[in-house]
């Protein structure tokens with residue numbers, strides 16, 4: 001197979017030119033020397049250490065890393081829901097200090113109001129910020145159409161599937177016309193088929209409107225399929241390992257999952273996230289397991 005020779009650093013002319021164009025666009029988000037430490041009775045956890053990066057207008061950036069490496073801490077800090085210990089977050093050049101309508105959030109859990117209809121959920125933000133009922137309703141209808149839920153405007157969240165609820169959550173975040181959409185494993189709770197539909201749907205939305213997206217995921221395929229660039233974090237403390245330019249051309253399609261560029265990128269992400277275990281760690285792991293094995297004699301030769 002020729003993909004063994006392909007490196008994730010190899011870019012076609014079209015891809016290289018696209019990245020050059022992206023770099024010419026305005027910087028929407030800049031993170032400078034960001035640190036986050038949590039203090040608790042057990043001591044201090046350094047969740048993020050010296051994070052630096054920039055995201056350009058209409059870029060799609062994914063963040064990946066092992067569990068506990070600080071992905072949610074990072075996105076919550078960008079959202080203004082956590083205060084950093086040191087460093088700066090600049091949105092359009094202005095320091096972020098607390099939550100704001102310029103950042104839309106979508107989480108893994110469904111954060112819709114169960115007592116409001118789909119349309120009223122989407123209208124909630126505009127109404128809270130002083131828009132009249134009619135204007136809020138007009139906006140809500142427009143965004144529900146974009147996420148394909150016009151027919152469900154008067155349904156309640158419990159009457160929708162998981163994928164549909166996340167589409168409402170996206171509409172509810174976008175109705176405020178944020179500069180950036182911050183998504184923390186938004187499709188993590190969906191089944192594989194719904195998840196892949198939601199990925200294509202999100203790419204459609206992103207293509208059609210002026211939005212920059214920062215998207216957290218555990219799933220390497222999802223990150224490569226969606227992203228222009230992938231920010232890879234390492235745990236304890238959370239630090240940037242690499243900011244990878246995805247060499248897979250756009251528009252993306254499921255057929256690319258087995259392309260040489262796709263596989264080369266996946267191999268690189270795998271190497272970064274699952275580095276080879278050192279010999280002494282192997283020994284420690286084996287001795288930890290042995291006490292469990294002793295309890296399961298009956299499982300001999302189950303295969």
Ligand SMILES: Nc1ncnc2c1ncn2[C@@H]1O[C@H](COP(=O)(O)OP(=O)(O)OP(=O)(O)O)[C@@H](O)[C@H]1O
Pocket residue numbers: 038039040045046047065066067068069070071072073074
């Ligand atoms: N409120 C908190 N108080 C104390 N420590 C915290 C708090 N939130 C997160 N941490 C610690 O900070 C580190 C990063 O946590 P975070 O939730 O950001 O990781 P994550 O990459 O989102 O993990 P996952 O992939 O499991 O969602 C972990 O060691 C976690 O225990």
Ligand SMILES: [Mg+2]
Pocket residue numbers: 071072073
């Ligand atoms: Mg998390």
